[in-house]
Amino acid sequence: xxxxxxxxxxxxxxxxxxxxxxxxxxxxxxxxxxxxxxxxxxxxxxxxxxxxxxxxxxxxxxxxxxxxxxxxxxxxxxxxxxxxxxxxxxxxxxxxxxxxxxxxxxxxxxxxxxxxxxxxxxxxxxxxxxxxxxxxxxxxxxxxxxxxxxxxxxxxxxxxxxxxxxxxxxxxxxxxxxxxxxxxxxxxxxxxxxxxxxxxxxxxxxxxxxxxxxxxxxxxxxxxxxxxxxxxxxxxxxxxxxxxxxxxxxxxxxxxxxxxxxxxxxxxxxxxxxxxxxxxxxxxxxxxxxxxxxxxxxxxxxxxxxxxxxxxxxxxxxxxxxxxxxxxxxxxxxxxxxxxxxxxxxxxxxxxxxxxxxxxxxxxxxxxxxxxxxxxxxxxxxxxxxxxxxxxxxxxxxxxxxxxxxxxxxxxxxxxxxxxxxxxxxxxxxxxxxxxxxxxxxxxxxxxxxxxxxx
Amino acid sequence: xxxxxxxxxxxxxxxxxxxxxxxxxxxxxxxxxxxxxxxxxxxxxxxxxxxxxxxxxxxxxxxxxxxxxxxxxxxxxxxxxxxxxxxxxxxxx
Numbered sequence: 001x002x003x004x005x006x007x008x009x010x011x012x013x014x015x016x017x018x019x020x021x022x023x024x025x026x027x028x029x030x031x032x033x034x035x036x037x038x039x040x041x042x043x044x045x046x047x048x049x050x051x052x053x054x055x056x057x058x059x060x061x062x063x064x065x066x067x068x069x070x071x072x073x074x075x076x077x078x079x080x081x082x083x084x085x086x087x088x089x090x091x092x093x094x095x096x097x098x099x100x101x102x103x104x105x106x107x108x109x110x111x112x113x114x115x116x117x118x119x120x121x122x123x124x125x126x127x128x129x130x131x132x133x134x135x136x137x138x139x140x141x142x143x144x145x146x147x148x149x150x151x152x153x154x155x156x157x158x159x160x161x162x163x164x165x166x167x168x169x170x171x172x173x174x175x176x177x178x179x180x181x182x183x184x185x186x187x188x189x190x191x192x193x194x195x196x197x198x199x200x201x202x203x204x205x206x207x208x209x210x211x212x213x214x215x216x217x218x219x220x221x222x223x224x225x226x227x228x229x230x231x232x233x234x235x236x237x238x239x240x241x242x243x244x245x246x247x248x249x250x251x252x253x254x255x256x257x258x259x260x261x262x263x264x265x266x267x268x269x270x271x272x273x274x275x276x277x278x279x280x281x282x283x284x285x286x287x288x289x290x291x292x293x294x295x296x297x298x299x300x301x302x303x304x305x306x307x308x309x310x311x312x313x314x315x316x317x318x319x320x321x322x323x324x325x326x327x328x329x330x331x332x333x334x335x336x337x338x339x340x341x342x343x344x345x346x347x348x349x350x351x352x353x354x355x356x357x358x359x360x361x362x363x364x365x366x367x368x369x370x371x372x373x374x375x376x377x378x379x380x381x382x383x384x385x386x387x388x389x390x391x392x393x394x395x396x397x398x399x400x401x402x403x404x405x406x407x408x409x410x411x412x413x414x415x416x417x418x419x420x421x422x423x424x425x426x427x428x429x430x431x432x433x434x435x436x437x438x439x440x441x442x443x444x445x446x447x448x449x450x451x452x453x454x455x
Numbered sequence: 456x457x458x459x460x461x462x463x464x465x466x467x468x469x470x471x472x473x474x475x476x477x478x479x480x481x482x483x484x485x486x487x488x489x490x491x492x493x494x495x496x497x498x499x500x501x502x503x504x505x506x507x508x509x510x511x512x513x514x515x516x517x518x519x520x521x522x523x524x525x526x527x528x529x530x531x532x533x534x535x536x537x538x539x540x541x542x543x544x545x546x547x548x
Contacts, residue, residue, distance in 0.1 A: 068465070068502075069513050070465070070511065070513045070514055070543040070544065071465060071466070071502035071503075071511065071514065071543075072501065072502060072505065072511055089469065089497050089498035090497065090498075090500075090501060091501040091506075094501070094506050095506045096506075097506065097507070099506075100507065101506070101507075102505035102506045102507050102509070103505075103506065
């Protein structure tokens with residue numbers, strides 16, 4: 001019997017929900033996000049591809065999508081922040097008999113809009129969308145997408161034929177985006193009744209026709225709630241931005257060592273800031289040059305800078321999967337990612353500095369960062385105090401003298417249509433070298449491998 | 456004694472903790488026996504078969520010592536007293 005360690009999260013804590021190939025691990029910290037306590041493994045032996053916390057409508061319910069190699073996929077719920085979990089006698093997420101399909105895996109569990117408590121979406125394999133109107137108690141297949149004429153031509157990649165991303169538009173009622181590998185991006189404007197492929201401008205490197213209407217292997221798309229017309233896309237080869245709700249996509253692979261990758265995360269407060277972890281190629285799915293670098297754009301993809309402070313810069317052949325990175329909602333935002341080698345890294349300062357917050361885990365499949373309670377009510381300790389604490393200085397005198405490692409600096413905002421609040425951005429101690437990177441590898445396309453198989 | 460099912464540990468949460476379930480009645484096939492089993496313990500069903508009614512690929516069912524994969528699948532006849540074992544396959548990683 002595997003012993004499961006429990007943690008006790010409190011209001012104002014940050015939790016990192018980590019799904020691995022052998023179960024789920026839950027980490028908690030206070031708002032400083034320097035010291036982490038880890039619980040788990042929950043569901044030992046199961047692959048956990050999806051985790052979520054829903055705090056709308058007065059509930060606080062956690063969800064997990066697990067799959068046992070033997071006994072199939074399971075949708076779990078917890079009403080005590082992960083201490084205990086329950087599943088239903090009859091599988092909650094299931095294809096109707098007439099669909100002729102069987103659920104292989106739950107890839108994504110996404111709460112609906114803020115003012116729709118109880119509404120949940122679930123992306124699954126084989127690629128399909130399910131919705132729930134009662135906080136996960138019952139689910140139904142979204143027929144409009146399942147019956148789409150394109151579906152028969154979608155093809156599985158290395159991870160299976162999965163619908164891995166669901167974005168309910170926060171402003172346009174009835175609008176929603178989904179992404180399928182391989183199928184591409186689809187959008188509905190009528191609440192799921194009809195769907196249109198939205199892949200104009202996105203390449204399909206592995207197809208004879210490089211610009212098909214659909215069939216692209218889109219790995220992840222993200223959207224900022226205050227700027228819903230804009231989306232970013234990490235493709236199977238290619239980085240893109242759309243300014244027109246996915247009607248068209250523009251290449252933004254400017255100065256990254258590779259435009260191949262899986263994970264992509266939106267900054268919670270800034271619609272211009274996005275994080276990715278470039279991967280060498282689809283033939284060698286590891287970080288380029290043995291360096292673990294998160295790349296960040298603060299100008300909506302016009303330029304990217306590597307974030308390396310605290311991350312290994314040699315012998316680090318890592319892979320971060322499509323759901324392996326996330327941001328919390330505090331200010332400054334915490335950014336987190338997990339690797340296939342079982343490490344979880346975290347940055348409490350928007351990516352300026354990183355540390356290992358978990359190691360020795362099974363391969364990480366998904367990472368979700370959540371704040372317990374209302375993030376706006378959480379006070380984040382000042383960086384100077386945090387830095388002194390992190391150095392282990394206990395004497396008050398030393399603490400007052402401790403120089404902050406990161407210097408708060410007002411952000412120079414690029415051209416932006418956003419109305420998001422200005423924020424202070426921590427300056428990286430190690431100077432970013434996007435230009436040097438760009439000079440060495442002027443275009444990501446130059447580092448492409450020979451193999452062009454979809455994943 | 457008619458048909459007895461042996462339940463693996465993972466599934467006992469759905470059989471009130473019982474490792475052994477004895478069926479009342481005399482089902483003619485393995486499929487019939489399973490249908491009876493989940494009449495009493497419905498939670499077992501979705502863990503053994505898919506939505507389409509197929510036995511999951513990594514679940515093995517044995518009638519006495521014979522795997523039903525080689526004896527007709529769910530149509531395997533049950534004659535007299537027999538034991539049906541539900542056994543997770545030797546798989547995983």
